[in-house]
Amino acid sequence: MQATPPRLDIFVDNISVTYSNARLALYNATCTVEPGAITALVGPNGCGKSTLFKSIMGFLQPSQGQVRVGGFPVQKAQKRQLMAYVPQSDEVDWNFPVSVFDVVMMGRYGYMNVLRIPAPKDRRRVMESLERVDMADFRHRQIGELSGGQKKRAFLARALAQEGKVILLDEPFTGVDVKTEKRIIDLLMQLRDEGHTILVSTHDLASISTFCDRTILLNRTVLASGATADTFTADNLEMTFGGLPVGRVRQISQRPKQPSHQTEVDA
Amino acid sequence: MNDFPIAALPLWDWIVEPLQYGFMIQAIWVSAFVGLVCAVLSCYITLKGWSLMGDAISHAVVPGVVVAYALNIPFAIGAFLFGFGATVAIGYVKSKTRLKEDAVIGVVFTGFFALGLVLVTKIPSNIDLFHILFGNVLGISRQDIIQTLIAGGITLALILLRRKDLLLFCFDPNQAKAIGLNTQGMYYTLLSVLALTIVAALQTAGIILVISMLVTPGSIAYLLTDRFDRMLIISTIASVCSCVFGTYLSYHLDVSTGGSIVVLLTLLFILSMVFAPKYGVLAQEFRKRSHGAFEEKHNQQVFINKS
Ligand SMILES: Nc1ncnc2c1ncn2[C@@H]1O[C@H](COP(=O)(O)OP(=O)(O)O)[C@@H](O)[C@H]1O
Numbered sequence: 001m002q003a004t005p006p007r008l009d010i011f012v013d014n015i016s017v018t019y020s021n022a023r024l025a026l027y028n029a030t031c032t033v034e035p036g037a038i039t040a041l042v043g044p045n046g047c048g049k050s051t052l053f054k055s056i057m058g059f060l061q062p063s064q065g066q067v068r069v070g071g072f073p074v075q076k077a078q079k080r081q082l083m084a085y086v087p088q089s090d091e092v093d094w095n096f097p098v099s100v101f102d103v104v105m106m107g108r109y110g111y112m113n114v115l116r117i118p119a120p121k122d123r124r125r126v127m128e129s130l131e132r133v134d135m136a137d138f139r140h141r142q143i144g145e146l147s148g149g150q151k152k153r154a155f156l157a158r159a160l161a162q163e164g165k166v167i168l169l170d171e172p173f174t175g176v177d178v179k180t181e182k183r184i185i186d187l188l189m190q191l192r193d194e195g196h197t198i199l200v201s202t203h204d205l206a207s208i209s210t211f212c213d214r215t216i217l218l219n220r221t222v223l224a225s226g227a228t229a230d231t232f233t234a235d236n237l238e239m240t241f242g243g244l245p246v247g248r249v250r251q252i253s254q255r256p257k258q259p260s261h262q263t264e265v266d267a
Numbered sequence: 268m269n270d271f272p273i274a275a276l277p278l279w280d281w282i283v284e285p286l287q288y289g290f291m292i293q294a295i296w297v298s299a300f301v302g303l304v305c306a307v308l309s310c311y312i313t314l315k316g317w318s319l320m321g322d323a324i325s326h327a328v329v330p331g332v333v334v335a336y337a338l339n340i341p342f343a344i345g346a347f348l349f350g351f352g353a354t355v356a357i358g359y360v361k362s363k364t365r366l367k368e369d370a371v372i373g374v375v376f377t378g379f380f381a382l383g384l385v386l387v388t389k390i391p392s393n394i395d396l397f398h399i400l401f402g403n404v405l406g407i408s409r410q411d412i413i414q415t416l417i418a419g420g421i422t423l424a425l426i427l428l429r430r431k432d433l434l435l436f437c438f439d440p441n442q443a444k445a446i447g448l449n450t451q452g453m454y455y456t457l458l459s460v461l462a463l464t465i466v467a468a469l470q471t472a473g474i475i476l477v478i479s480m481l482v483t484p485g486s487i488a489y490l491l492t493d494r495f496d497r498m499l500i501i502s503t504i505a506s507v508c509s510c511v512f513g514t515y516l517s518y519h520l521d522v523s524t525g526g527s528i529v530v531l532l533t534l535l536f537i538l539s540m541v542f543a544p545k546y547g548v549l550a551q552e553f554r555k556r557s558h559g560a561f562e563e564k565h566n567q568q569v570f571i572n573k574s
């Protein structure tokens with residue numbers, strides 16, 4: 001294995017995704033996720049956040065466009081254990097007969113031999129990850145026997161155990177209490193300071209400006225992206241959540257930063 | 268067991284008497300072996316939600332068996348090729364149409380099965396359709412035993428080698444992909460061991476009942492435990508015991524072997540459905556009651572049952 005570059009960006013180049021029901025879930029999405037920063041992916045329900053995540057992770061094949069992670073194609077980046085993914089809660093079978101410990105250990109498979117017999121180092125990493133999210137005491141629980149916040153933390157621990165430089169979290173704050181949200185945010189900020197590239201999808205608008213360095217606004221395509229201070233404006237939010245014709249959207253996203261927070265768009 | 272007619276005989280005789288016949292010894296260990304293979308795979312299939320796929324493969328092997336006899340090649344090869352071919356066809360049709368998977372499965376496997384019926388009545392051979400449909404472990408030939416052992420042995424070896432990856436694939440295929448595993452390869456590995464297992468079980472249970480041996484043991488175990496390794500053990504015990512005792516029953520009562528194996532399995536399933544300590548009907552009822560009583564005492568408290 002070659003030495004991996006310390007910082008990895010994600011480059012999404014003109015991606016379009018059509019599901020089998022012939023619906024265009026995402027079209028011409030282009031954006032860059034900067035390394036060493038927390039980026040928020042913001043948009044209303046059904047706007048394609050999970051679809052963009054799945055395209056970045058290579059779980060689905062876009063009908064056009066490509067994704068590069070640190071310059072690598074996605075599959076190559078994954079073979080090198082560069083990319084960790086924390087799924088949205090409704091994508092997990094919570095009745096599956098596995099314990100929290102088993103799940104976190106699944107983050108280590110890429111480092112093990114074919115038989116996936118854990119080495120002492122793997123066990124150590126798993127325990128460290130569990131401790132880091134404060135879940136060590138729950139490691140023998142079946143995954144369905146956890147609260148919403150504990151479930152999130154268990155899967156976050158799996159991402160930590162995988163030691164990926166790039167971490168994608170799909171709606172990590174949904175169904176989580178304020179205290180857990182704060183704890184997850186603190187952890188994400190620590191990870192950022194360690195040089196990880198972090199992409200978080202969320203529709204909790206209130207907390208974004210408190211911890212996200214950058215913001216990508218999405219509604220079936222990338223409407224705006226950049227530093228949170230520039231991107232996270234009332235105008236842009238109105239555009240993202242209000243649903244405007246595409247022509248007007250382009251115009252707005254290319255306009256320089258607006259000092260006024262007044263909404264002048266009328267949908 | 269007291270109202271059982273044969274229980275009048277001492278138990279020892281009941282067990283030993285059939286063993287004086289070579290064909291019985293053979294039938295018992297062959298079906299126990301098949302029970303073991305099915306039990307192990309069954310844990311993966313039930314968790315993956317592929318029981319319908321298993322049903323499809325088992326019906327789709329029929330034309331393969333007929334063609335194999337016509338070409339004078341081992342039945343297992345023909346059966347495997349057609350069973351596996353059906354799953355490829357299902358995957359292809361699904362990716363090319365907007366139909367839901369269950370509809371695609373229904374269309375494809377009945378098509379294969381019907382083709383098998385047509386062939387078996389047209390191609391002259393000494394195939395007994397009844398034996399394909401319902402199994403014939405008491406009359407199993409040496410050659411068929413060898414084929415069963417090979418198919419089952421490959422299955423066991425593949426699952427043993429890839430058990431962790433396959434479990435991850437069943438639980439979270441996306442994570443498998445995220446750590447760089449070849450999920451396409453695992454998909455086809457699981458499908459081909461499913462087809463192989465069905466081939467192995469063909470002579471014991473027959474194509475109609477084989478799906479029971481692939482779904483029921485795993486389901487029994489899943490109701491009884493939350494741990495995958497225990498699930499494997501419980502499933503194996505339930506399956507092997509049912510196979511052995513089912514074969515005995517079919518001898519003593521002179522009934523279908525496959526039938527009595529599956530009846531036993533189903534009885535075990537009903538028992539665990541009712542009495543399982545955590546997920547059984549009684550346990551759930553009991554929990555509801557005691558919560559109810561608790562609620563009456565503490566009128567304010569609201570209990571939300573975990574789904
Ligand atoms: N597997 C699928 N098949 C068909 N349509 C889908 C599928 N997954 C998502 N969609 C559709 O694509 C759109 C985007 O979905 P998604 O990416 O999950 O949005 P978000 O995560 O932002 O809520 C939605 O309209 C949704 O209905």
Ligand SMILES: [Mg+2]
Pocket residue numbers: 049050051088170171
């Ligand atoms: Mg989503």
